[in-house]
Amino acid sequence: MQLLLVEDDMKAARLLAQGLQEEGFAVTVAHSAEEALALLDRPFEVAIFDRMLPGMDGLALCRRVRQSQVLWPILMLTARDALGEKVEGLHAGVDDYLAKPFAFEELLARLHALLRRPRQLQVLHLQLADLRIDLLAHEVMRDGQRLDLTQKEYAVLVLLVRHSGQVVSRQQLAEEVWHADLIAIDNLMDVHIKNLRRKIEADGRPALIETLRGQGFRMRVDGAP
Secondary structure (H helix, E strand, O other), rough: OOOEEEOOOOOHHHHHHHEEEEEEEOOEEEHHHHHHHHHOOOOEEEEEEOOOOOOHHHHHHHHHHHHHHOOOOOEEEEOOOOHHHHHHHHHHHHEEEEEEOOOOOOOOOOOOHHHHHHOOOOOEEEEEEEOOHHHHHHHEEEOOOOEEHHHHHHHHHHHHHOOOOOOOOHHHHHHHHHHOHHHHHHHHHHHHHHHHHHHHHHHHHHOOOEEOOOOOOEOOOOOOO
16 A cells, blocks of 8 residues: 655654554655655555644645645644644545544554545546646657657646646746756756747647746646647
């Protein structure tokens, strides 16, 4: 069973991952919300988020995951057992809560309860006009033709399509695709965007990527020029 654990405390993450692995889970650990967001195309069967993460907290992470139409069952770990916080989390898309400190046996029981719920299909494909992305095969098709993209070009395209109609800033691209500061890869980003445009707009296909000067990039929702 593929499980995503998002926990910034490295010692706690290591111990919890070890215990889960001994119970048969294949555990992938992310130490921040940003690391977790880079894994949205992975077919996890369940996820554990710590509520208190640096930067973007677990609640904001859950909202981003649900906005991306990813349907992993999510168990939220929290140091507080307040009703208001639980209600807020449930509205954000959390499936279950577990207050710290907790017994490992209860954590396992809650995970298995989530796994017994009727399975909802994860988003395995992204579609925009005649552009189709297979998130499992990492394959991109436009107008029925397969596009040969580099790893970074693919990551840029997935991020832009997930946020179709919204402006994705250059800083956001730098952080989520390159995991670097914008200053370090600003020119490199332009090269990748240029190459990506050339590939997806080949053979006279309508332009999809808009550049908004001083803001970032945006995918045209209708795919029209």
